Amino acid sequence: MTRMVLVSACALVDPDGRILLAQRPEGKAMAGLWEFPGGKVEKDERPEETLIRELREELGITVNEACLAPLTFASHTYEDFHLLMPLYVCRRWDGFPSGREKQQIKWVRPNRLRDYPMPAADEPLIPHLMDLVPS
Numbered sequence: 001m002t003r004m005v006l007v008s009a010c011a012l013v014d015p016d017g018r019i020l021l022a023q024r025p026e027g028k029a030m031a032g033l034w035e036f037p038g039g040k041v042e043k044d045e046r047p048e049e050t051l052i053r054e055l056r057e058e059l060g061i062t063v064n065e066a067c068l069a070p071l072t073f074a075s076h077t078y079e080d081f082h083l084l085m086p087l088y089v090c091r092r093w094d095g096f097p098s099g100r101e102k103q104q105i106k107w108v109r110p111n112r113l114r115d116y117p118m119p120a121a122d123e124p125l126i127p128h129l130m131d132l133v134p135s
């Protein structure tokens, strides 16, 4: 099997039931696609710690670990690696999310997620988010 990559991702849900998507910047793999904030789990890191770190770096918000609830996961084979990606949900954070790494961000209703091209691994996650936040 190809190498396994563990990535931690988060659906931030606002009080209107919208979910934050971030656009992968130019120059990165899968540039232009819309994804859930997060990133690779580093050595000696728990997935929750990864998210707290990434949400601060990417969006400038502070999240308490107790506010991260596991929702589901993606398991998807890309050409050069297999992605295993736990998806957490978070409805409480401190600060105002903004694209700190020049990435575009958008708040999107679950029933509009399909309007935004996403990495292939993310597509099976959409029905879970539609169940979580009825429109």
Ligand SMILES: Nc1nc2c([nH]c(=O)n2[C@H]2C[C@H](O)[C@@H](COP(=O)(O)OP(=O)(O)OP(=O)(O)O)O2)c(=O)[nH]1
Binding pocket: 007, 008, 009, 028, 029, 030, 034, 035, 036, 037, 038, 039, 040, 083, 119, 120, 121, 122
């Ligand atoms: N954060 C995030 N990554 C995702 C999603 N769906 C998906 O396939 N991925 C993939 C894209 C990347 O291959 C990997 C996340 O890696 P990353 O964003 O931390 O790292 P990167 O590609 O910038 O690579 P690097 O420069 O850090 O090595 O997971 C998603 O919804 N959110």
